[in-house]
Amino acid sequence: MASTITYEVRVLRHVLESCDWLASRGRDGLAKLKEMARETKWHDGDARHERVALPENWSRAIPLHGAVMNGHYQSTLPYLVETLGAPVGGVCPRDGNTPCHTAVVWGHLHVVAYLLARGARHDAKNDHGFDLAALARRRQERLERGSDIDRAYYTRNGVPLQALIEEGARLTRLLEGVARAGGWDAWARPRATRSKVVAVAAPWLRANGLRRDLAALRANCKGMEKLEVVPEKPRRRRRERRDKVDKRMALAGPAAVAAARAAVAAADPSLPDALFKADLGGEQFARALRWLGAATVDDARDLDRTEVARVDGLTSAERRKLWLFVAGAISKRDDAVAAAERAALEDAAEPPPPVRVDAKVALALLEAMPEGPVSVIARFAYAARVPVIDTRPVTDDAVLAAVRIMKM
Structure with missing residues (x-):
């Protein structure tokens, strides 16, 4: 089997595995990862051997496995996805796991949210038939119902089991909510201004929500006959209703x-x-x-x-x-x-309460802030751009052959 692997494929496998390892180190490996991703020629790990040309755009095939496994959603993972264009839906040839499946296995809530916000499918299934929500539920059951041997293993290795259980519960709720809503966007948009997970994974949704709120407030102020000022209920009554x-x-x-x-x-x-x-x-x-x-x-x-x-x-x-x-x-x-x-x-569930407009704020905005300054605020104060994600799959045969024989 090994004799059929060409030297060029071995080189590709080596460079992809090296980049995957650098990505797994997060900020410590980011500079070297950027340097290596710009290479156009490389060898099989032995500097004395011949350097061969790498395929065009080979860096798009760098696996997300290392960055995802170690939870580097603020360093190497954005570089691989948003700069190099690595597909967020790539499948591991060994078990059919997508990067999202790997993130669920390791219990990384923010990594899962990051990938879903950039186009990963919540309903993708691996070779064992598990989508993300099912895999999260299964992982959570094993954490909560683990045997004494499992608990002793966690204690012996200094793993905070209770913290794993709590984050796993949050991850399970998120994925079940996304599944119920039918997708990430439908679940995240209503939570854009009140969920830290959404704010971190998709800041542009929060910016869009604030821009809409500002535009609606300005429109209400321009037509005072349409402005409905609803007095706030006492905090205790609101809490009682929410508890019910x-x-x-x-x-x-x-x-x-x-x-x-x-x-x-x-x-x-x-x-x-x-x-x-x-x-x-x-x-x-x-x-x-x-x-x-x-x-x-x-x-x-x-x-x-x-x-x-x-x-x-x-x-x-x-x-x-x-x-x-x-x-x-x-x-x-x-x-x-x-x-x-x-x-x-x-x-x-109770239907969402009506939007409440504070009368003092509305009148102040009407008197002191014409339409021009409102537009400036909307454009700059809430600036957050949606990243442009390359959705093309990797199709180069040599690169795909190298990916299939990688050690992951």
Whole structure:
């Protein structure tokens, strides 16, 4: 196999892996990464060997893996994405993970938000059938229900488990919210001026929101007959109303989840029928599931990949088929749960309150600030540009061949 790899491909693999490592170092590796990304010729790691020409735009294929894994959303990751044009939806040839999947695995909330704000798909699935929300839920379950051995491992290595659980919960809520809204933009726009995650990942959304608010206020001031001044309710009453809504939503979500899980389990065929339909009718598959303690399709959903990988009597290909069957059952349940929870929360939520305009501010703006200065403020005080992202996929055959054999 190695003899079929040309020297040029080995050089490309070396330079891409070197850049990935530099990106993983964040600010410490940024200067060297910029220097290396400008190279047009390189060698295979031995300076005594021949330097060969690198393909045009080879730097767009630098993996985001290192920058994402270490959470460098303020240094090397923006350089790779916004300057070099590395695709945010690139897929790892080993397991089908996108950079967003890698960020979820490592629990990096701001990295996930950064990638989604720049075009990464929230519903992309890896080779195991997990989209981002499903992967985040699975990771969170393992963190919260970890065994004593797992907790001892975290303690021994100085890992703050509680901090991981808390950030994982925030990450799960974000991805479930994006999935319910149907995409990042639909979820982020209403939160542009009140969410720190959105403000960091997509500052232009906050700027746009402030510009709209300023324009609306100016328009209201120009036509005073349309200006509705609504007195603010006492803080205590606002808090009580918000608490009631929160309580109603807290009850609606778990109830909808439980009902959806029960409905999916009730609609499941018998385990033999489900295996036969999935072309797993052989006795070895049923025997393997019995050995794992799964008597129904719903029981199989409690299995994880490690358990399936330990089953005796199956070949590697058969274990993979069995895991894909289990992952498909899990995905079916998770999709139903997400849809039910979204519907329940929408029913329980309170419509947003009307926009309140302070009378003193409105009158002061009307008297002292004509349209010209308002435009100047909107243009400069809230300046934030949307980054131009190169969405073209990498198509150079030599570069793709090097990516396929990288050590990631």
